[in-house]
Amino acid sequence: MRNVVLCLSFLGTAFHGWQKQKNAETVSETLEKAIGTVTGEKTSVKGCGRTDSGVHALNYYCNFTLSSRISCEGLKNALNAVLPETVSVKKAAVADDGFHARFSAVSKEYRYRIYRGAVKDPFSVGRALWYKYPLDLEKLNAAAAVYAGEHDFSAFEASGSSVKDKIRTVYESEFYEDGDFIVYRVKGNGFLYNMVRIMVGTALKYNEGKMSIDDIKALFETGDRSAAGKTVAGYGLYLYDVYYGEELF
Amino acid sequence: MRNVVLCLSFLGTAFHGWQKQKNAETVSETLEKAIGTVTGEKTSVKGCGRTDSGVHALNYYCNFTLSSRISCEGLKNALNAVLPETVSVKKAAVADDGFHARFSAVSKEYRYRIYRGAVKDPFSVGRALWYKYPLDLEKLNAAAAVYAGEHDFSAFEASGSSVKDKIRTVYESEFYEDGDFIVYRVKGNGFLYNMVRIMVGTALKYNEGKMSIDDIKALFETGDRSAAGKTVAGYGLYLYDVYYGEELF
Numbered sequence: 469m470r471n472v473v474l475c476l477s478f479l480g481t482a483f484h485g486w487q488k489q490k491n492a493e494t495v496s497e498t499l500e501k502a503i504g505t506v507t508g509e510k511t512s513v514k515g516c517g518r519t520d521s522g523v524h525a526l527n528y529y530c531n532f533t534l535s536s537r538i539s540c541e542g543l544k545n546a547l548n549a550v551l552p553e554t555v556s557v558k559k560a561a562v563a564d565d566g567f568h569a570r571f572s573a574v575s576k577e578y579r580y581r582i583y584r585g586a587v588k589d590p591f592s593v594g595r596a597l598w599y600k601y602p603l604d605l606e607k608l609n610a611a612a613a614v615y616a617g618e619h620d621f622s623a624f625e626a627s628g629s630s631v632k633d634k635i636r637t638v639y640e641s642e643f644y645e646d647g648d649f650i651v652y653r654v655k656g657n658g659f660l661y662n663m664v665r666i667m668v669g670t671a672l673k674y675n676e677g678k679m680s681i682d683d684i685k686a687l688f689e690t691g692d693r694s695a696a697g698k699t700v701a702g703y704g705l706y707l708y709d710v711y712y713g714e715e716l717f
Numbered sequence: 718m719r720n721v722v723l724c725l726s727f728l729g730t731a732f733h734g735w736q737k738q739k740n741a742e743t744v745s746e747t748l749e750k751a752i753g754t755v756t757g758e759k760t761s762v763k764g765c766g767r768t769d770s771g772v773h774a775l776n777y778y779c780n781f782t783l784s785s786r787i788s789c790e791g792l793k794n795a796l797n798a799v800l801p802e803t804v805s806v807k808k809a810a811v812a813d814d815g816f817h818a819r820f821s822a823v824s825k826e827y828r829y830r831i832y833r834g835a836v837k838d839p840f841s842v843g844r845a846l847w848y849k850y851p852l853d854l855e856k857l858n859a860a861a862a863v864y865a866g867e868h869d870f871s872a873f874e875a876s877g878s879s880v881k882d883k884i885r886t887v888y889e890s891e892f893y894e895d896g897d898f899i900v901y902r903v904k905g906n907g908f909l910y911n912m913v914r915i916m917v918g919t920a921l922k923y924n925e926g927k928m929s930i931d932d933i934k935a936l937f938e939t940g941d942r943s944a945a946g947k948t949v950a951g952y953g954l955y956l957y958d959v960y961y962g963e964e965l966f
Contacts, residue, residue, distance in 0.1 A: 479839040524840075544836070553842045587793070590728040591773075593802045595840075 469533045471567055473716055475559040480524035481594040481703055482554035486515045506546040507536040516569040516710045522702035527709045529569045559717045577708040580652040580668045597704035603650050608643040611671035614684045615641045622691030626662035662699050669697030718782045720816055722965055724808040729773040730843040730952055731803035735764045755795040756785040765818040765959045771951035776958045778818040808966045826957040829901040829917045846953035852899050857892040860920035863933045864890045871940030875911035911948050918946030
């Protein structure tokens with residue numbers, strides 16, 4: 469049995485997230501079905517993380533064991549031939565037996581795209597949050613700077629999570645301009661459920677003058693979700709990359 | 718009655734082109750319906766050109782007469798509130814009575830996007846032609862250079878057109894790189910039916926070594942459609958802008 473690792477990209481709005489669910493098309497099920505078609509094997513694919521409905525991935529990693537001796541290039545091409553056009557296998561390789569797409573991850577990087585044009589943009593529908601109100605890049609970056617470092621991110625987690633340890637380290641956190649878009653870039657050792665979306669919502673709340681920098685800092689102490697900003701739309705979020713301590717491909 | 722001009726953008730894959738058809742959703746019908754909802758008036762909207770099914774528009778112009786005294790800003794906002802998210806009114810203004818979105822146009826500019834990644838890109842589906850084979854920018858531009866100037870473009874027109882005059886002038890014609898994309902930019906005084914898509918298909922045929930530069934030049938003499946390249950997919954084409962001899966907005 470080989471431990472196969474894939475790097476995927478997918479259009480999040482075409483799926484109800486990564487994880488298997490009843491009566492909803494998810495990326496993992498779609499992929500397992502494609503692997504079955506190509507190799508005849510029933511596999512259980514382990515993903516690098518749960519991504520929500522609508523959330524996109526530019527580089528999503530997963531692994532699974534396979535008996536078939538098909539070459540990695542052959543597997544990649546065969547999967548791409550049967551997968552829907554909304555998900556694509558970018559790379560395939562054989563990893564060490566101990567490799568696990570989620571537990572071996574050292575850090576993750578996300579992007580959140582905000583369209584700031586005066587009128588809606590048909591090309592950004594489902595791909596960026598449309599935000600009509602003034603955006604002050606300097607203010608957004610003042611909020612982003614607060615996030616950097618090791619903090620208790622309880623206030624930035626959606627309710628209903630079973631994760632106990634809420635301490636995460638954010639390595640890089642900045643907003644930058646990209647044409648008609650403002651993009652938030654964040655890299656950290658891990659992210660709680662909905663964390664990035666609440667971080668963006670909180671930066672927007674600060675941008676709107678509805679809270680102060682001290683209010684944001686206090687969230688790490690109080691852990692008060694209700695004092696943070698909204699959970700912004702999933703379709704603006706992109707899993708940009710996941711970093712492992714080893715060369716995979 | 719005022720002669721109102723709008724600048725729109727729309728996602729072409731959501732519509733069966735601009736022009737009214739039976740049993741198919743088109744941009745002009747969608748817009749006329751929205752104008753009816755907002756003003757209660759039945760209008761006949763004149764577009765700057767027929768765009769095919771799947772073809773996108775970044776700036777599409779149209780005009781129509783209106784009795785309502787609604788302000789242009791008010792009309793724009795009200796239309797955007799009722800239009801589907803795949804079409805958007807970017808600007809609205811009152812034009813001179815003689816203005817006609819199609820006949821007053823002096824020149825038009827298109828873009829054609831080609832995705833050249835090794836694997837399919839879920840984010841480019843319906844937005845760019847995926848072309849897996851090697852693309853030589855220098856060769857593409859050698860073909861593009863042939864198109865510049867005044868020529869008989871009969872060989873670059875889909876059959877079934879009733880247009881008599883096939884002479885068009887191409888002012889600007891070039892391929893350029895944009896990340897994982899190659900983009901064709903063309904500006905001219907007018908374009909025949911499917912002309913840009915056949916121009917791109919012919920440049921690709923030359924890129925593939927299946928015809929020579931002299932073969933392309935000969936197309937202006939022979940008018941032989943069958944000797945030109947394929948009509949590439951409509952979803953890679955974007956109406957980039959239309960130029961009028963006057964300031965409209």
